[in-house]
Amino acid sequence: MVDAARPYVAMLGARFRMLLQYRAAAFAGFATQLFWGAIKLMILAAFLAANHQASPMSLPQIAAYVWLGQALLGVLPWNVDTELQEKMMSGAVAYELLRPVDLYAFWYARTMALRTATTFMRMIPMILFAGVLMPLCGLGAWALPPPVSAAAALYFLMSLTATVALASAITMLMHVALIWTLSGRGFNTVMTGLVIVLSGLTIPLPLFPDWLQPFLYWQPFRGLADVPYRIYSGNIGTDVALFEIVQQIVWSVLIVAAGYLWLSVGKSRVVVQGG
């Protein structure tokens, strides 16, 4: 069992270490996300000030949602592994097919590294800034508040773990789509659009109109951001948190299964390019 998992764990570790090399890019990303978070928060606060009875979320809950969204942006499946994309384009994907490992699991491991490595590095300065520095500078109302309770914190960590699994599964769909080079790119663009809106990254999902809420509730993308962030801020109570996490896990399993089947179809029709 341990032996069987070894190549996948090695892949995860190797990619993780490689991605940590890009420190300058990480700094630029930090500044960008800080700016982005500030604009979003100011706009949402302005709406809240205009009509705060209409809001199903309080300002601290919105602040937590926005800052966690910026800190954990890299977890969201909005891009693909460019190296993998190049492998498909250059024909080097043939080597991947020859390896005596399960291709889906092997790629899933490298996808997980993509979703977590840079995020871990970016997350820390972001949380320090929004959670510690801002309150110290007298911007406490705009800051990232601590989790509402110890239980919420615990559920948040569980939910976030499920988020990583779910985000990797969705990214894997995008990676499999790359096998169909051109239409795959179209599929991925549409996916990115769906992820950005339906996860809650554009605006927190509870702020969408009430009549859209049932639809927004029963879709997998909210497990990428909406669920963990609202558990953190107490907008989703600890009484239902576990049920939400189960949903995240069920969606992950379903999407992994779909990706696995799709890859086995795709494998038989990979065109190896290049000479």
Next chain:
Amino acid sequence: MLDALALYGRMIGLSIRAQMQYRASFLMMSVGHFITTGVEMVGIWALFERFGNLLPWTLPQVAFFYGVVNISFAFTDALARGFDLFGAQFIKTGNFDRVLLRPRSTVLQLAGHEFTLFRVGRLLQGVIVLVWASQQLALEWDMARVALLVFTMLATFVFFYGLIILGAVMSFWTTESLEIMNTLTYGGVETAQYPMAVYQKYFQRFFTFVVPLAMVTYFPIVALLDIPDPLGTTRVWQMIAPTAGFVFFGASLLMWRVGVRHYTSTGS
């Protein structure tokens, strides 16, 4: 001068023909760009649907801001590709040496480097939103208003162009393309999609006096909408404010010269 314009036109024409060789790819990228840039409007619509208004602003008014900014930036984004990629594709590789050897200005060559066609996706969604907003607001398009709109869009276009040139200038020193400038370009678009008056004071000041984004978008658009400015500026100020965009562009060209003079090759 005329000669340079003709050459620029030829370069753009060539770039269009080259991209049209891959029609399916172009269509797909355009549709994709339409979607990924258009989701912002979905967010704005949803917030108005939820909160009713953003006192004193209404959805059509904010949509008007959104349309003007997105249309103007779509042109910058399509035409400033050479400067946008400057660090990675010209400095790091040493390719800028070749640009310097040619008997034409560096600005002309980089401006004509590529005309990124798929930005039409952003343009199209901006046009749709602007037309809708204008209808909702029942704006009357007389000569004066059309002229002010064109002036505003031109100013916004050159303002963003200037920002991208400044980003390129920085790479003379850093030899890398700096992602940090995206904060001001894409972040600027994001900011200007809403009226500047909804932001905090220090933020407004920064985008008026340091980076004159509000000068090219917010102030003239208030005049276009023909409403009183919550920030209390006069109509005359609002109408001449876009001039700052051209000044900013001129300043970025001067900085470009300084950068070129500083340049030492990295190539081998």
